[in-house]
Amino acid sequence: MKNLFYAIIALLLIGCGQEEKKDYVTFSGKITNKNSDSLVISSREHKYSKTIQVNEDGSFNDTLKIAGGVYQIYDGGEASRLFLKNGYELSMTLDTKEFDESISFTGIGSENSNFLAEKVLLEEKMFDFEIDEMDQAQLKTKMAEINSEVNKFIDSKQGLDTAVVSTARQDIKSTIKSYSGYLGDLIALRTNLPKGAPSPVFSNYENHAGGTTSLDELKGKFVYIDVWATWCAPCKYEIPFLKEVEADFHDQNIQFVSVSIDRPKDHEKWVNMVTEKELGGVQLMADNDWQSKWVKDYYINGIPRFILVDPDGNIVSPDAPRPSSPQLRTMLQELL
Numbered sequence: 001m002k003n004l005f006y007a008i009i010a011l012l013l014i015g016c017g018q019e020e021k022k023d024y025v026t027f028s029g030k031i032t033n034k035n036s037d038s039l040v041i042s043s044r045e046h047k048y049s050k051t052i053q054v055n056e057d058g059s060f061n062d063t064l065k066i067a068g069g070v071y072q073i074y075d076g077g078e079a080s081r082l083f084l085k086n087g088y089e090l091s092m093t094l095d096t097k098e099f100d101e102s103i104s105f106t107g108i109g110s111e112n113s114n115f116l117a118e119k120v121l122l123e124e125k126m127f128d129f130e131i132d133e134m135d136q137a138q139l140k141t142k143m144a145e146i147n148s149e150v151n152k153f154i155d156s157k158q159g160l161d162t163a164v165v166s167t168a169r170q171d172i173k174s175t176i177k178s179y180s181g182y183l184g185d186l187i188a189l190r191t192n193l194p195k196g197a198p199s200p201v202f203s204n205y206e207n208h209a210g211g212t213t214s215l216d217e218l219k220g221k222f223v224y225i226d227v228w229a230t231w232c233a234p235c236k237y238e239i240p241f242l243k244e245v246e247a248d249f250h251d252q253n254i255q256f257v258s259v260s261i262d263r264p265k266d267h268e269k270w271v272n273m274v275t276e277k278e279l280g281g282v283q284l285m286a287d288n289d290w291q292s293k294w295v296k297d298y299y300i301n302g303i304p305r306f307i308l309v310d311p312d313g314n315i316v317s318p319d320a321p322r323p324s325s326p327q328l329r330t331m332l333q334e335l336l
Contacts, residue, residue: 028061029092036076083112193318200297208283222254225307235304241323256281
């Protein structure tokens with residue numbers, strides 16, 4: 001009985017000496033050159049969003065009760081990623097003038113978020129290369145090298161949460177796939193649609209003004225084509241710039257054409273938007289949205305996309321500058 005008594009006392013003493021594990025994250029820090037008076041922590045996966053107030057001196061302090069995982073932090077200007085798990089005590093420092101280069105974490109769990117920040121810098125460096133002289137085989141080799149280097153970096157880090165490692169590997173896999181597709185399309189454009197080659201043509205596209213229009217009908221003028229859709233936010237961003245360019249070059253030998261690749265179910269939406277926003281130039285709708293032959297011939301897998309064709313129907317650029325880019329005006333001034 002005496003031994004049992006001491007055993008119980010020992011267990012009680014051990015229990016009293018153990019700190020209860022927190023079921024929340026303590027998150028604090030200091031931001032230099034703050035962009036706003038708040039930070040937003042969010043995650044689509046976990047359907048979570050919380051705004052943290054930032055004091056006048058850039059300091060902040062709050063608690064977060066969350067599901068463990070990778071979250072985004074947005075300061076009103078730029079965004080980064082961090083790994084959060086209940087029980088963590090994280091402190092972050094950041095100078096927005098050098099956002100990615102300066103973000104740093106200390107405290108319990110900081111190794112995971114610091115890893116994510118380092119990975120961003122590595123990937124920015126690895127993906128900073130030119131494809132002007134590359135063919136598809138060389139691009140594939142380059143992507144394999146990047147994949148190997150990033151995975152070596154992941155392997156070199158010890159003591160990380162397994163969820164962070166898993167997410168990092170999946171992220172680089174997805175990024176490689178995305179870059180390979182995007183850059184591969186650019187190489188295909190350069191290879192298969194070189195400057196001076198006959199442009200692929202569309203025929204009998206519905207014209208908002210009535211009837212139909214074919215590209216061949218526009219020969220005799222340069223044709224600047226905007227490929228867009230009513231649901232595309234970056235496309236709509238370009239509209240005011242396109243109107244300005246149209247106005248500035250209205251008396252020149254150039255025709256501005258917008259080709260919508262909206263699906264048939266959005267036909268009325270296209271009709272109404274062109275009218276309501278008073279879109280200029282020739283407003284057309286492709287005959288089979290993304291599956292239109294002309295769209296495929298130009299390797300259009302993302303929009304907006306801008307194409308410039310010369311008066312003889314030959315390609316000037318299969319991926320011309322956007323209206324918002326000063327390069328477009330320079331190009332047109334040299335041609336017209």
